[in-house]
Amino acid sequence: MAGRSDQVDSERGLEYLLLEVTRQMHDHFERVSEQFGLTPPQATALRRMGCGAPQRELAEHMGCDASYITGLVDALEARDLVERQPDPKDRRIKQLVVTEKGALMREQLRRALLAESPLATYLDQGEKRNLAALLQKLLAGYTDSLSECP
Amino acid sequence: MAGRSDQVDSERGLEYLLLEVTRQMHDHFERVSEQFGLTPPQATALRRMGCGAPQRELAEHMGCDASYITGLVDALEARDLVERQPDPKDRRIKQLVVTEKGALMREQLRRALLAESPLATYLDQGEKRNLAALLQKLLAGYTDSLSECP
DNA sequence: TATTGTTATACTCTATAACTATA
DNA sequence: TATAGTTATAGAGTATAACAATA
Numbered sequence: 001m002a003g004r005s006d007q008v009d010s011e012r013g014l015e016y017l018l019l020e021v022t023r024q025m026h027d028h029f030e031r032v033s034e035q036f037g038l039t040p041p042q043a044t045a046l047r048r049m050g051c052g053a054p055q056r057e058l059a060e061h062m063g064c065d066a067s068y069i070t071g072l073v074d075a076l077e078a079r080d081l082v083e084r085q086p087d088p089k090d091r092r093i094k095q096l097v098v099t100e101k102g103a104l105m106r107e108q109l110r111r112a113l114l115a116e117s118p119l120a121t122y123l124d125q126g127e128k129r130n131l132a133a134l135l136q137k138l139l140a141g142y143t144d145s146l147s148e149c150p
Numbered sequence: 151m152a153g154r155s156d157q158v159d160s161e162r163g164l165e166y167l168l169l170e171v172t173r174q175m176h177d178h179f180e181r182v183s184e185q186f187g188l189t190p191p192q193a194t195a196l197r198r199m200g201c202g203a204p205q206r207e208l209a210e211h212m213g214c215d216a217s218y219i220t221g222l223v224d225a226l227e228a229r230d231l232v233e234r235q236p237d238p239k240d241r242r243i244k245q246l247v248v249t250e251k252g253a254l255m256r257e258q259l260r261r262a263l264l265a266e267s268p269l270a271t272y273l274d275q276g277e278k279r280n281l282a283a284l285l286q287k288l289l290a291g292y293t294d295s296l297s298e299c300p
Numbered sequence: 301t302a303t304t305g306t307t308a309t310a311c312t313c314t315a316t317a318a319c320t321a322t323a
Numbered sequence: 324t325a326t327a328g329t330t331a332t333a334g335a336g337t338a339t340a341a342c343a344a345t346a
Contacts, residue, residue, distance in 0.1 A: 014278050015264050017285040018175050024289065025172045027213075041313070056327060063173075065315055070329055092322045092327040114165050122288050128164050131284045135167040138272050139174065191336070206304060215338055220306055242304040242345050 024118055032112045036105060037079075045072045046081060046106050052095040054087070081105060174268055182262045186255060187229075195222050196231060196256050202245040204237065231255060 026040075033043035041062075048061050055073060059066040073096065076082040081102035087093035098106065114120065119128065176190075183193035191212075198211050205223060209216040223246065226232040231252030237243035248256065264270065269278065 014269060014282045014285070015260075015267055017282055017289065018171070018267075018269065019179065019263075020289055021168070021285050022172045022175045022179075023213075025168050026176070029169065029172075039312070054327070063177075064313090066328065067316080067330080068314055071313095090323075090327085094328070117165055117168075118288055119164055119168065123284065127284055127287070130280065131288075132164045132167055134273065134277055134281045134284070135164070135171050137277070138268055139167065139170055189335070204304075214336090216305065217307080217339080218337055221336095240304085240346070244305070 028117060029113065032109065032116060035112065036109055038109075039075075041068075041072055042075055043109060045069075046076060046098070046102060047109065049082060049096050049098050049102075051097055052085070052087075054093045055084075055096060056093075058096060076102070178267060179263065182259065182266060185262065186259055188259075189225075191218075191222055192225055193259060195219075196226060196248070196252060197259065199232060199246050199248050199252075199256075201247050202235070202237075204243045204245060205234075206243075208246060226252070 029043070030040050033040045036043065038046065041064075044062060045058065048058060055069045056066055058073075059069045062069075073082060073084065077084060080099055083097045083099055084094040085097050087095050119131075123131065179193070180190050183190045186193065188196065191214075194212060195208060198208060203211075205219045206216055208223075209219045212219075223232060223234065227234060230249055233247045233249055234244040235247050237245050269281075273281065
């Protein structure tokens with residue numbers, strides 16, 4: 001391993017740290033998803049699914065192609081976590097609705113992600129608040145919301 | 151998703167923010183890698199390559215299987231960015247050495263990652279220092295360095 | 301016998317293009 | 324004609340297992 005790594009580390013700095021945290025969070029997310037029998041994109045879809053949003057909207061929200069959503073929703077639907085419902089106004093559209101079972105799993109998933117996160121282990125409350133504020137700034141223009149439930 | 155989204159968002163909090171930053175950084179890394187004609191794992195490998203580390207060590211460092219390294223190094227070697235050199239002490243081992251061309255690209259890559267990062271755009275110096283300190287704590291036990299150059 | 305690297309193979313994630321039903 | 328969703332297909336990322344050479 002090492003050899004004058006302090007010098008190298010300080011050069012790499014923040015961008016390097018963020019990349020590493022990125023990897024660690026990705027692995028964390030993968031592990032937890034797996035505990036629920038979900039692939040990471042399936043878990044992401046479940047987490048982002050609203051009540052009655054068209055698939056198209058989920059695709060935009062997840063930043064992927066609409067064709068990919070088809071398979072994702074197929075898998076979620078096969079496990080009764082999500083349903084496709086017709087839109088009465090436009091018969092091309094299929095509205096995505098989380099089932100009761102899906103909503104339950106989503107909540108358990110949320111808790112597991114929180115509880116087992118490296119965050120919980122290594123930072124105290126004040127530090128977490130600081131970090132949250134900085135990340136929020138970083139994400140500036142990002143818009144979160146999918147169609148929300150009534 | 152759950153109506154009354156201010157409540158939901160604040161519950162999601164930090165874990166959610168980190169996941170989003172994770173995605174954004176991942177996209178950023180992908181874009182920049184592409185500018186250099188590298189796939190993200192190729193870029194990661196180049197960034198993590200030292201002077202004379204066995205492939206096995208890179209595999210551990212990248213958290214992937216050794217068999218995957220073969221193809222990665224093939225691609226990098228085909229572009230004269232990296233060389234496989236025999237280890238005089240153990241003829242099973244191939245030492246990975248970054249070429250001059252590879253070192254140059256790695257430095258340019260580093261600069262591009264820094265310059266075009268969302269970090270540069272949205273945070274000032276003090277905020278970056280804060281963020282770095284928090285992330286460092288988060289990464290606690292993580293060990294960074296591969297064999298460094300002499 | 302254990303270890304380094306390679307090959308063959310397969311699975312997941314994802315996009316592009318062509319298609320259908322509807323608007 | 325344009326849009327929502329589907330299907331077929333292909334490519335990138337990655338692991339597992341079997342293997343060769345060396346230790």
